[in-house]
Amino acid sequence: MAPAVPDKSHNALQSAVQDVQDRYIAANPKSLARWEGARESMPGGNTRTVLHVDPFPVAIVKGDGARLHDLDGHDYRDFLGEYSAGLYGHSNPIIQAAIKEAVEGGIALGAPNRWEAQLSELICARFHSIDLVRFTNSGTEANMMALGAARAFTKREKVLVFDGGYHGGVLYFGNRNSPVNAPFDYVFAGFNDAEGTTALIEAHAEELAAILVEPMQGSAGCIPATPEFLQSLRDAADKHGIVLIFDEVMTSRSSSGGLQQKLGILPDLTTLGKYLGGGCSFGAFGGRQEIMALFDPTAPQFLAHAGTFNNNVMTMAAGSAALSQVFTAEAADALYDRGEAFRARLNDIAAAKGRAIQVTGTGSIMCFHGIAGPIRDLTDAKDPLPARGKLLHLELMLQGHFIAQRGYISLNLEMTEEDLNAFADTFAAILDQHGSFWA
Ligand SMILES: Cc1ncc(COP(=O)(O)O)c(C=O)c1O
Numbered sequence: 001m002a003p004a005v006p007d008k009s010h011n012a013l014q015s016a017v018q019d020v021q022d023r024y025i026a027a028n029p030k031s032l033a034r035w036e037g038a039r040e041s042m043p044g045g046n047t048r049t050v051l052h053v054d055p056f057p058v059a060i061v062k063g064d065g066a067r068l069h070d071l072d073g074h075d076y077r078d079f080l081g082e083y084s085a086g087l088y089g090h091s092n093p094i095i096q097a098a099i100k101e102a103v104e105g106g107i108a109l110g111a112p113n114r115w116e117a118q119l120s121e122l123i124c125a126r127f128h129s130i131d132l133v134r135f136t137n138s139g140t141e142a143n144m145m146a147l148g149a150a151r152a153f154t155k156r157e158k159v160l161v162f163d164g165g166y167h168g169g170v171l172y173f174g175n176r177n178s179p180v181n182a183p184f185d186y187v188f189a190g191f192n193d194a195e196g197t198t199a200l201i202e203a204h205a206e207e208l209a210a211i212l213v214e215p216m217q218g219s220a221g222c223i224p225a226t227p228e229f230l231q232s233l234r235d236a237a238d239k240h241g242i243v244l245i246f247d248e249v250m251t252s253r254s255s256s257g258g259l260q261q262k263l264g265i266l267p268d269l270t271t272l273g274k275y276l277g278g279g280c281s282f283g284a285f286g287g288r289q290e291i292m293a294l295f296d297p298t299a300p301q302f303l304a305h306a307g308t309f310n311n312n313v314m315t316m317a318a319g320s321a322a323l324s325q326v327f328t329a330e331a332a333d334a335l336y337d338r339g340e341a342f343r344a345r346l347n348d349i350a351a352a353k354g355r356a357i358q359v360t361g362t363g364s365i366m367c368f369h370g371i372a373g374p375i376r377d378l379t380d381a382k383d384p385l386p387a388r389g390k391l392l393h394l395e396l397m398l399q400g401h402f403i404a405q406r407g408y409i410s411l412n413l414e415m416t417e418e419d420l421n422a423f424a425d426t427f428a429a430i431l432d433q434h435g436s437f438w439a
Helices: 008-027 031-038 091-103 114-127 141-153 194-204 227-240 259-263 289-295 311-326 330-353 388-400 417-438
Strands: 062-063 066-072 075-078 132-136 158-162 185-190 208-213 243-247 269-273 283-287 360-362 365-369 408-410
Touching: 008 388, 008 417, 075 417, 091 311, 114 132, 114 283, 114 311, 132 141, 132 289, 141 158, 141 208, 141 243, 141 269, 141 283, 141 289, 158 194, 185 194, 185 408, 194 208, 194 227, 208 227, 227 243, 243 259, 259 330, 283 289, 330 360, 330 417, 388 417
Parallel strands: 158 185, 158 208, 208 243, 243 269
Antiparallel strands: 062 066, 066 075, 132 283, 269 283, 360 365, 365 408
């Protein structure tokens, strides 16, 4: 059979991507050499899959304020914000002082410290569904522990998760299941499909321990859950005694009490991560008193929750200082509003130019999609021409805007109006140059 003849616009896209890639490679020789060296000792030169970039990532040597600086001498406006953990920018003096103070007092003490009590108090005060909380080292661990708690509490085995869901390295459902996932007994449902999910819950009601859901699917492309969908999960969980877990590892920055507070729908357990450790390794799970009390070591038959660094002083000190002094309730609301306005502005630019590209998200977290219609789940978000995403990413990088290759953005508190204006202008200019690929 004769090979299919590629169409003209496909060829044009390939050559535009080749051109921007050639310029990116030429601009980053030291990063390329660093990456090639790293390949000798790490598979693909990488120890965190999401940081891989095609053709290779730039090596960042320093961050300050809302800026990043790479090995080849380029400066970037940091629109990635460490996938939302970099909320405070890179040199907040309050956080730096808290970490310094903690380090000067000894770093591996092997006992409870004053900051963990402070941080737990702050979190319980902010998140109204959290009566008690425990800390972990990552959001992944927080979700693993929350699922364990739900299984112990309900004495049931199954876990309902959603296509496109991401809850950590061993709880990733972008392609249904993965061999590296934790081997729970999963039931898979469609995100934002209230009717289908309710039917599945009815069918498995007696066996379901937990429903695990992101109020906005982050990894799938910043796709917000509809309030009706989340409410249907709340109702079904109540009806059948299933533990409803909101993974707010990303979305908890949406208000002083998370996206749950904004929506007025409260889960039984919440998992947290990212910025709440002030930029240090962090995770937490918390919720209803009677579930969390299972972990009380003064109770006769308690559940163990281990972790050498669960209360490490750097995270606990940085997190307490950040939450009490920097990310106040007012700061959370202002950042949310700023993100909403910025996303609307980018969408207005695309619409004014008649281009089929849009930005979805919630507040200060958002993602580009080369698609015109509504995006309610992973299937809607599938770009038929993914090379366009690479083109946009490398053009933005070459013009000093650091974002994820998959189009993800999270704003940080140090960003200025000038940063946002510069990004919006660059996006408009890229559409002027390459817009026909998003016809
Ligand atoms: C929604 C969500 N849950 C869980 C995690 C896992 O957190 P961590 O990377 O700290 O393990 C992430 C990380 O990106 C996330 O976005």
